[in-house]
Amino acid sequence: MKNIIRKINPKSKRKKKRSIIKPINWAQARALALNKPPGIKHLEVTTKIGCSNRCNYCPQETLVREYKKRNNEIYMPIDTFKKCLNKVDNAVKVGFTGMCEPFLNDNCMEMIEIAAQKGHPVYISTTLKGLKTEWINRLEQIKFAPFLVHLPGDTENNIVKEEDYSEKLSAIIKSNISHKKYHFHGTCLHPAAKIAADLAHETKLNSRASNLKSIKTAKNKGPVVCKRSFAHPVLLPNGDLILCCMDYSLDAIIGNLISESVEEIYKCDKFIDLMNATMNDEGSICHQCDAYGNKVKNINIQLKIEK
Numbered sequence: 001m002k003n004i005i006r007k008i009n010p011k012s013k014r015k016k017k018r019s020i021i022k023p024i025n026w027a028q029a030r031a032l033a034l035n036k037p038p039g040i041k042h043l044e045v046t047t048k049i050g051c052s053n054r055c056n057y058c059p060q061e062t063l064v065r066e067y068k069k070r071n072n073e074i075y076m077p078i079d080t081f082k083k084c085l086n087k088v089d090n091a092v093k094v095g096f097t098g099m100c101e102p103f104l105n106d107n108c109m110e111m112i113e114i115a116a117q118k119g120h121p122v123y124i125s126t127t128l129k130g131l132k133t134e135w136i137n138r139l140e141q142i143k144f145a146p147f148l149v150h151l152p153g154d155t156e157n158n159i160v161k162e163e164d165y166s167e168k169l170s171a172i173i174k175s176n177i178s179h180k181k182y183h184f185h186g187t188c189l190h191p192a193a194k195i196a197a198d199l200a201h202e203t204k205l206n207s208r209a210s211n212l213k214s215i216k217t218a219k220n221k222g223p224v225v226c227k228r229s230f231a232h233p234v235l236l237p238n239g240d241l242i243l244c245c246m247d248y249s250l251d252a253i254i255g256n257l258i259s260e261s262v263e264e265i266y267k268c269d270k271f272i273d274l275m276n277a278t279m280n281d282e283g284s285i286c287h288q289c290d291a292y293g294n295k296v297k298n299i300n301i302q303l304k305i306e307k
């Protein structure tokens with residue numbers, strides 16, 4: 001038995017190399033996944049299912065419907081967070097963003113401190129809803145990378161529903177919280193956020209890999225890979241791990257971090273099936289991903305196949 005390492009280099013002038021870009025079978029996908037399992041580089045934490053901000057570009061209804069078919073655990077308990085965090089290396093970046101405003105779970109402040117104390121680089125994306133102003137002192141003690149404030153666009157009234165929204169935003173701007181950044185979607189800011197007008201920049205929306213029907217999705221052909229190397233999963237409140245933040249339909253639950261190790265999850269049949277689909281099934285979530293799906297011909301990959 002001998003291992004053959006094949007390199008695909010799109011810049012190569014030797015045309016015959018292109019013939020390697022062809023469908024691979026399940027066993028080859030498995031060999032590829034087992035040869036170099038991606039593991040977790042970034043862990044996004046969804047602290048709650050069901051975001052009351054209900055931004056019109058966010059497929060919340062799909063997520064809530066699919067999650068409730070399987071679970072009743074809406075808010076992530078601290079204990080679940082600790083158990084899952086203990087399964088990942090301290091170098092893993094932990095993001096409080098996921099698929100819901102993180103501070104809608106009252107445990108969020110404590111979770112941030114637990115992750116930071118364990119040595120994880122920590123980042124957050126928050127609309128400030130649920131964030132208590134008395135937590136600002138505690139947030140100033142954390143080295144964020146970054147602390148991203150999602151400001152409301154002019155129609156996003158739910159984000160500013162709390163009576164003290166403008167005062168809270170003002171307190172955040174004046175605070176010494178590290179690495180603050182401000183962004184919004186749409187054409188202009190909500191009047192309640194005008195205090196941040198000079199700080200904010202607009203960011204483009206994507207279709208969430210076709211989970212948002214109002215935005216044209218990618219339809220990539222041929223093998224695709226993830227620009228994030230499939231290493232950026234999302235943790236749900238019950239410990240389930242999904243492939244990434246595009247999977248609002250929960251079609252790509254790859255394991256459960258309470259009951260399994262990271263290694264077991266990335267060697268499971270579900271993950272290997274997904275890898276196989278990215279190579280062969282043009283309807284796969286990654287083929288429809290306009291944010292991070294990348295055609296194989298644009299990158300270098302190595303396939304290690306037993307002969």
Ligand code: SF4
Binds near residue numbers: 101
């Ligand atoms: S705040 Fe974020 S998670 Fe909540 S509805 Fe808006 S985009 Fe979705």
Ligand code: SF4
Binds near residue numbers: 230245246287292294
């Ligand atoms: S759907 Fe997009 S972000 Fe998710 S794993 Fe596929 S390419 Fe990466």
